[in-house]
Amino acid sequence: MNVELTERKKKVLRSVVDLYIRTAEPVGSKLIAELPDMQYSSATIRSEMADLLAMGYLEQPHTSAGRVPSAAGYRLYVDELMAEYRLSLDETKSISSAIEEKMQKVDKMVEKVAKLVSQATDLPAISVASRYGGATVSRFDLILAGQGSIILVLMLSSDEVVNKLIKLPVQLEENDLKLLAALLNATMTELPVEEFNQALLERVMRSAGAGASLVPIVMEFVVDTLNRQGSTNMAVAGQMRLLGQPEYRDVDKAQRLMTSLDEEALSNLPAVMQNTNGTQILVGPEHVARELKDTSVVMTRFDIGDGMQGMIGVVGPTRMDYAKVTARLSYFAESLSKMFAKPEQPQLPEAGKEE
């Protein structure tokens, strides 16, 4: 359809989007004409805007109102027109120091990241972490803990360590445990989840001797853990920030969007994870989702070590400050990747420091 926009048209379009992002009000020709670096009169702007309207880049809420960017307009804006937003030193600093505070476990981390991103962008944020490879157990340990309690420690291929306290009616000796641990290590390490079946259970139990009654419990826990590992972990934070946006003064609208977030986001994101890995922007109706029409999503991937990848994103009105949001999100992703790249520096002896 349209071959190419003239430079002037682009300039006008950019101005419209910029202004609309700032004010959330339809922008008129006069306003643009008064912009410092705009050398044409409002009449000229008017005719340019009429063209842009015809081309589908702008929309008109009603006859005598200013113009508003259409979805296509936003698309063009984010793809070509948008000025790079340069993060100020303050901004990078506050993001970095926020991330600095060590994140403990992965599931906790996901929540914290969501919260931080939401804070940094003043929009609702989503954070997802998921493993691509299935983890396996790389090592079993059994520790006797007194009064018939046993601690089961699993070390996973992902270098994570999980444990479970098992209270057994049976009395077991230190030696029984050693034997059982050896057996488990011999038969159950490096196995993907799928292979933990009834057959394996029976085979192992037969050789287990005194500790046989422990085996099913161990297996259940292993399967549980590996499944949990494989699953996706996601968190939403700062939903309330939507209310700060003028387009969601309508409570019903805000509510509808927010309730759809939990389920909706989930179904959308896998698709994105497989695609490009820069920052991705979904504008309005491009969504698969049903009623997120005047809503946009900006998201970025980041690397976590150990076979995991993460994604952070924000949700907001189509009229959001894409430049700023993108910049902050990217910086966030970068910082996170960096942080995970040097995990748990071989720590130098230094005690008593607290978060």
Next chain:
Amino acid sequence: MNVELTERKKKVLRSVVDLYIRTAEPVGSKLIAELPDMQYSSATIRSEMADLLAMGYLEQPHTSAGRVPSAAGYRLYVDELMAEYRLSLDETKSISSAIEEKMQKVDKMVEKVAKLVSQATDLPAISVASRYGGATVSRFDLILAGQGSIILVLMLSSDEVVNKLIKLPVQLEENDLKLLAALLNATMTELPVEEFNQALLERVMRSAGAGASLVPIVMEFVVDTLNRQGSTNMAVAGQMRLLGQPEYRDVDKAQRLMTSLDEEALSNLPAVMQNTNGTQILVGPEHVARELKDTSVVMTRFDIGDGMQGMIGVVGPTRMDYAKVTARLSYFAESLSKMFAKPEQPQLPEAGKEE
């Protein structure tokens, strides 16, 4: 001031509150007169209501409007007038089955409970868990995990088990670890957090031999863990549900309340924890908090085993269905207490079940 209310006045007051809770609209004399078990005419009701107004139990938004309960009116209502709400079988079932799904760790649990409570009451909910006694380490274990990695396993006095993967540049033998573990168990168990000081560190390091470089790392982790154990854990969920309430159609109001929740709740709750341990209801201006005027809080304690106590509560408009909310909350608290009372039933061998 007022000595006692006549039965009839009480009946009228109860009707006003009941109706207002249902409709969120000022209630007029005619409406009450038409109530099935009300044997007086609207004129009589009117004069009774005038009295109640004078006594401060009712308020009048404007001259020609119906009446609305005042804070004092709500207070009287929840203290004396409120009819017990009987949970239906359906309700108890859905609450129970929601809780049934095992909650893993305490911090995860807090969030889950908040979510469940919010769901059950359709209001924003808070959930807090905190330990009263300081935990101690009751057992140390060190496990060699290949490539210079060591797994440190702590068993706490609360029966929780935590671990940490330590990557050390130094190479340590199985035997070194055994010795170190024995040393740690001899010197660092049963100690409250406060005693982990520089002196202890130095003393232990002196006797540690080959594993000396590990000691500071272990200690840092221990201190960290014990502090975390002592700290309060709290979660807020379902903030968005506020928007469903007509009094918070005003977005600004909802937003103000919600932002104040995070900090405010924190400062309020300790006070309550120490007080009564039934269900407690804070009505409107009784709050310590600043701008929670037409907001009430209903909360209940519940027992977690192992030196912990929990609290669940909801936040909502003063006009909330106290009876229903209280009933559900109490049932929740009971179920939770019960669940924690029989933790981790000595499990019978049974494998392959998943959540």
Next chain:
DNA sequence: TTTAGCACTCATTACCTTTGAGTGCTAAGC
């Protein structure tokens, strides 16, 4: 090709009127 000018459109706002729910008071009834 650009711009000034002007008639026109239409959402928003302000202002006024109407409506009706609900009250307070008084006088009659039980």
Next chain:
DNA sequence: GCTTAGCACTCAAAGGTAATGAGTGCTAAA
């Protein structure tokens, strides 16, 4: 002496109309 019917009065909410003004489209001149 309670209770209740009746009635004038109040006032928020709803509806309807007019004024306002931002912004447009078009035309004619520069």
